[in-house]
Amino acid sequence: MEKAVFVALDYANEQEVAQLLPKLGAAQETYLKIGMELFYHSGSTLVKKLSEQGYHIFLDLKLHDIPNTVYHAAKQLAKLNVFCITIHALGGSEMIKAAKDGLIAGTPAGQSVPKLLAVTELTSISDSILQDEQNCQLPMNEQVVSLAQTAQKAGADGVICSPLEVENLRSQIGSDFLYVTPGIRPAQTSNGDQKRVATPKEAKEYGASAIVVGRPITQAANPQMAYQAIKKEFN
Template sequence: MDKKILDKVIVALDFSEEKRALEIVDILNNEIKIFKIGLELFLSCGPKIIEKVKAKDKEVFLDLKLHDIPNTVKKALSNLIEYDIFMTTVHALGGRNMLREAKNTIIEVAEKKNKKRPLIIAVTLLTSLEDEDLKELGIQGKLEDEVLKLAKISKEEGIDGVVSSPLELPILKKIYQNKLIFITPGIRKSFIPGDDQKRKLSLKEAISEGANYVVVGRQITLANDPQKALYDLLD
């Protein structure tokens, strides 16, 4: 399998159990270099899980989707610097001031503590949302237009990249080309139980549309043979 493609795959450790999460890291040790730690695993295991994944010579994408007033996000990110993570996320819906504070904090604290700063990525709209969901929330624009609006604000405030569904990738790539990092979840080969991803594509389609990284979770981690499931997804 092409190493360049494998390097674009981030595997989501969507578990509550530390043991199972670390088992997946070991199973995919030769293929995957970046693993995503989200709310479920972070809250069940605490920051120590970051250290344990990094101890296996892996990079961590800490996906907590911070969304709060600027000062609270500033303090949270100041603490996250200590974990030496590769990337972390904030919600673009937190607004321009929050995004600006997030980026400035990451730069200032990293320099002060002499640490390599993590990339800061803005989540646009969750892949579980559709146009009807936005209307219910009082957002009248089309979903794609809202994603573009949030990406524009994020870029203007110096955010490194955005998370969107793969369906918005073509227009985002056309507008921003190499000026933003594009990360997409919603990678599917077939239906899986409890699936709440609504805007999704195959891994090959997402990469061909311009994704720098694709996040894959249950398609691989719930399989009897995660390594085989990874290669099946890449095939």
Template structure:
């Protein structure tokens, strides 16, 4: 698994379908549905994309008491998505509950369970912010590695992190533990609100297991050409 996941940061399904139609000849298309789109369209956007044969990363970053997260994941487990997220900061009990809900939901629907990914530190978070606003006194790298180990020991399949942290995470976990990386930009692109960004080629060198790419594709003059440029850098 080394997907390029296009972040569908659109407001409505109509905008999504207009965008996706440009990729009708692209095999194994993988997209991210985040909060803005899912909260407006609901599960019907997942169903519509699955009917087109598109793989889905449903990125809702659940963070609540274990029972609530378990019940929410039971519902998401029935949606036939490929990846879902929780916040690692929710703790081991919450992550284990998320995994139970996900597995039970997928069994209920007779579909393969999604990969459970834990968010370590957002790629928009700097070390200074983490230390002053979250009152976490260690380095950003130490925090990320700690959350990755916690997620792995609690049953998660991988983490969402900056590609810059992939080597440390792989060293602290194992080869099967996934590092899926947002904050990906082509060298000519603006970093926007991301703090810890890398190019697709650099992410490949660092051992990334998958890229999440938004504006570098969705805001490009030619999104398909931008996707193909990223795929070439990524080694596909």
């Protein structure tokens, strides 16, 4: 996997996406993250359209259900020719394995099986929320490692984690695993609702495989310039 910078398309509809895409550059060189809001509005039609145009799609729906349901959901998503999909590691090893099996079973001949990335703890979760609301007695770093180990053993290709956790994960899990990090903010920009953040340069130094960036690109005066600057800093 190349050192991709996924642009988070946190938009409500396809029309807003259409206004942004020409400002990002060539489709074959552009990585996009489609999350729940946009998918629930425009569905698989938009995903297929962008994939056929050459965009690399990170479909971020964070599957979390009983294993049988997740298997059939992943089987359907595999038909969309996306680069990767996400599930919640908190769903357990049986669910993670079911997702992987579904991706393999659903991928059409001649296409690559989408990468399966397991979400550890969301970057909006703080240590106090982990302890007081999730009732987890492990420190954040240990909790993330535990979830990542579960995901790896169950067949996931990588994890979604905070950039601050990548170094520790690499040392305990290894380099033959993907570490994709949201919570990326260029220096001197607002953290928004993210609590565990890093700059693109820091994410590179920590060893992130790919990063996800939203508002610093999509809300920039010149999105293409912002995108290229972040890609240059990360690579």
